[in-house]
Amino acid sequence: MNKLTDSQIEDFQIQLLNWYDINKKPLPWRKTKAPYQIWISEIMAQQTQVETVIPYYERFMTKYPTVESLAQADDAELLKMWEGLGYYSRVRNLKLAAQQMIRDFDGQFPSDLTDILSLKGIGPYTAAAIASISFNLAEPAIDGNLMRVTSRLFELDSDISKSNARKSFDEVLRPLISSERPGDFNQALMDIGSQICTPKIARCEICPLNQYCQAYKEGTQLNFPVKTKKIKQTEHFFAAFAAQNSLGEWYLEKRPEQGLLADMWLFPMTELTKAEFNQASTDGTSKRPKISESIGKINFVSNYKHVFSHQKWNIALFSCQIEEKFEVSELLLDENKKWIKDLSQIPLAGPQVKLFEILNKN
DNA sequence: AAGCCGGGGTG
């Protein structure tokens, strides 16, 4: 938490703003405080790299220099101006907000925070950014950059993937923000976040705030910000082959000694493409594990989906009752491939337990 | 609270 004294807060602001005055990025929208310009730049910069934004901003300002011109813009021309920027609802909302200003605010950009927030496409971050830069309101503009920097400064462990995290960051930043230069304060922290305090590297030696940084002191920079939101899973497709011989033994393979489910046992599986998997689960004509090729008729049983923290396995399960005429010795056997009867003695991979349950039900 | 929306940069 922020336990800085008043004089420390004052010095914090001085260090930060002095650094900004020397090192700030020379961006076209930093030559003005006009709310219309700041607004357009902030909307463009949402989820978009600044370098990408610059040429779009210049062209947009030439074509739509005022609220009126934007409010009357041709939809197709407007969308064309946004082409390649992504998140195209942003530009639709720009026009709607401009029309709101014509209708509700006498064609002017509103200066009250609540009014700014009422505009289409403007949420808490953008409202605070415009309010602080254009109207000198001491509102912390809390975006991903500020959350990263602030979480490291104070080892603030609020989970930024939760929507209520904003509140705890606001509580820390509000007493800290410069009331004289709130816009520069916000932009300075953003620049530090993009140039110094980046997601995977913290260049603390050159950071003007390092004397105030708790994570720097503790060496925990990369533990912050805390984000629990699940990483997107990668999806995999397999054909699994369940073979049981006349002795009631199952044919299992041991996984590699490193990685996922290391050293655990599983039916032989081959990885399929999504298309092959879909084929397998409709008519059973799948690529199958090598072992299955020479031992007779096999049957498609069912599909099973297993979810790991970061992988999703789609398994098409096939079964085969080994005929007695096939000698066990014909199968490829070694330390990692065995016929096994006593399943209680070997570690079974998680998906394997489920596959046995499926077989028992059928 | 979670899903959705685009594209580019980075390690």
Added chain:
DNA sequence: CACCCAGGCTT
């Protein structure tokens, strides 16, 4: 390739 974004709207 996986992750990271100068977020906000919809459901």
